[in-house]
Amino acid sequence: ERSRDKSFINLICSENYPSAAVREALGAHIPGNLNHLKGTEGYPGGRFYGGRQHIDDIERLCCKRALQTFDLDPKEWGVNVQPLSGALANLYTYTALMKPGDKIMGLDLSHGGHISHGFQTGGKKVSEVAVRFESTPYYLNPITELIDYEELERSAIRAKPKILIAGASTYNRLIDYPRMRAISNKIGALLHSDIAHICGMIAAGEIPSPFPVSHVVTTTSLKTLRGPRAAMIFYRQEFRSDIDQTVFPRFQSGPDHRNTLALAVALRQAQGNHFKAYQRRVMENTKVVATALQQRGYSILSGGSDIHLLVLKVRDRGIDGAQLDKVLEAANVSSNRNAIPGDTSGFKPGGLRIGSAPMTTKGFGTAHFKRVADIIHQAVQLSAEISRRKKSSTKDEAKDSKSLSSFLKDMRTSEVKVLEELKQNVSDLLKGL
Structure with missing residues (x-):
C-alpha cells in the first residue's frame, strides 16, 4: 500500500495525510494489559476501571484543544471526542436530540449531501438515520446549482423538521449559516452543522464558522484537519448530558485512546500559522x-x-x-x-x-x-x-x-x-x- x-x-x-507527529501519537505505546489496550469506559473522572488518570489527562487535553482550535467559550460549548466516525457522530447527535419518528431535513445526497443525513431512495430507507427518523431533503437550484434557500424555507415550513442540517460532502460552495439559523428559528428547529469536510478551513479562519449560530456541530478529523480517523460532537452546554449519555453508554463502550491522543496533537497543530x-x-x-x-x-x-x-x-x-x-x-x-x-x-x-x-x-x-x-x-x-x-x-x-x-x-x-x-x-x- x-x-x-x-x-x-x-x-x-x-x-489526507496526517503529520509525522500525529502518526507517532497514533502508534503510541500506552501500556495496559498484555495486549497494551486499556479499557476506558466512561468519561474523565468517572471511568469504570482504575489506573486511568493519564488516559483522563489525554481526553481532557483533547477536549480543551478542540474548543481552543475553534475559538469556543467552554462556558457555552462542550465537546465529545469519543465518537469513532462522522456518520456515527451524526447518528448519536440525532438520537440524543430527537425521538424515533421525528423529522430531519438535510441536503439531498445527489445534490451534495451525505448518506448519514437520512438518505433514502425509491421508498427504501438506506441509512440508519432514515430508518429511525423521518427524512425530508432539500435541493440545489437547478439553474445556479447553489442551495436554494427560498425553496428550502418553504419546504421546512411544510415539513417542520426537529433538526435542520447545514452540511454536505459534495458541495463546492460556502453555506450561509446565518440564513440556515433564521430558517430553523422560524420553524422552531435545532440547527446542526456538519463540517466534516471543511473543518480545517474553519479552524484556520479561512471560511466562515457555523459555531456562532449552530446548536450542535459535528466533524471528522481525517480530512482537512489532517488528524486520525476520529470524530467530534460540539454542543451547546444545555445538550451536554443528552449527547454524552448517548455516546456512552447507549452506543459505545470504551473509546480508542490512541485516536484521542493523535487527535489532541492534530488540534494543537491546527492552531499554528x-x-x-x-x-x-x-x-x-x-x-x-x-x-x-x-x-x-x-x-x-x-x-x-x-x-x-x-x-x-x-x-x-x-x-x-x-x-x-x-x-x-x-x-x-x-x-x-x-x-x-x-x-x-x-x-x-x-x-x-x-x-x-x-x-x-x-x-x-x-x-x-x-x-x-x-x-x-x-x-x-x-x-x-x-x-x-x-x-x-x-x-x-x-x-x-x-x-x-x-x-x-x-x-x-x-x-x-x-x-x-x-x-x-x-x-x-x-x-x-
Whole structure:
C-alpha cells in the first residue's frame, strides 16, 4: 500500500495525510494489559476501571484543544471526542436530540449531501438515520446549482423538521449559516452543522464558522484537519448530558485512546500559522484545477469552488463518472465518481469529485495542479474514445455497451499504450516529492 500510494496522485477529497507527529501519537505505546489496550469506559473522572488518570489527562487535553482550535467559550460549548466516525457522530447527535419518528431535513445526497443525513431512495430507507427518523431533503437550484434557500424555507415550513442540517460532502460552495439559523428559528428547529469536510478551513479562519449560530456541530478529523480517523460532537452546554449519555453508554463502550491522543496533537497543530497557510494553499490549488478545466470547456458544478473540492460534470462528454474514475485509477490517479443533480444511479453518476488537500500535503503547488488538470483531460478523452467505440459495436455487442466491466475490458486490451503514457505523465509529476 505504501508503494502504491507513492506512485499515485491522490485526488480523493475525503482523505489526507496526517503529520509525522500525529502518526507517532497514533502508534503510541500506552501500556495496559498484555495486549497494551486499556479499557476506558466512561468519561474523565468517572471511568469504570482504575489506573486511568493519564488516559483522563489525554481526553481532557483533547477536549480543551478542540474548543481552543475553534475559538469556543467552554462556558457555552462542550465537546465529545469519543465518537469513532462522522456518520456515527451524526447518528448519536440525532438520537440524543430527537425521538424515533421525528423529522430531519438535510441536503439531498445527489445534490451534495451525505448518506448519514437520512438518505433514502425509491421508498427504501438506506441509512440508519432514515430508518429511525423521518427524512425530508432539500435541493440545489437547478439553474445556479447553489442551495436554494427560498425553496428550502418553504419546504421546512411544510415539513417542520426537529433538526435542520447545514452540511454536505459534495458541495463546492460556502453555506450561509446565518440564513440556515433564521430558517430553523422560524420553524422552531435545532440547527446542526456538519463540517466534516471543511473543518480545517474553519479552524484556520479561512471560511466562515457555523459555531456562532449552530446548536450542535459535528466533524471528522481525517480530512482537512489532517488528524486520525476520529470524530467530534460540539454542543451547546444545555445538550451536554443528552449527547454524552448517548455516546456512552447507549452506543459505545470504551473509546480508542490512541485516536484521542493523535487527535489532541492534530488540534494543537491546527492552531499554528503553518496550518493557516496550508489551508490557503489547498483552496488556491482547487481553484487552479477548476480554472484549468473550465478553460478546456469543462463544466464544474455551480461554476467553481470556494473550498477544497470540486465536482466535474462529464455527462456531456459521453461518459459517466464511473468510467472516468476507472481510467484515472488505471493511470495511477485516485479519484471518485459522484452523483450530481439529475442522476438516477450512484453507480453510473455524471460527476467526478476532485479534492486538492492530499496532494497539497505532499507538496503539490499551482503548477502541479495545472498538470493534474491536463491528466484529467487526457483521461476524459480516453474514456470518451472507449465509450464511442463500444456504442458503435455490432448489435450483439451493443447489448453490453453500457456495462462497466465491458468498458474496463476494452480499456485494458485496446488502450495499453495510451494508459502507459498517462502513467508516465503521473510518474513524472510525482518526481521530487
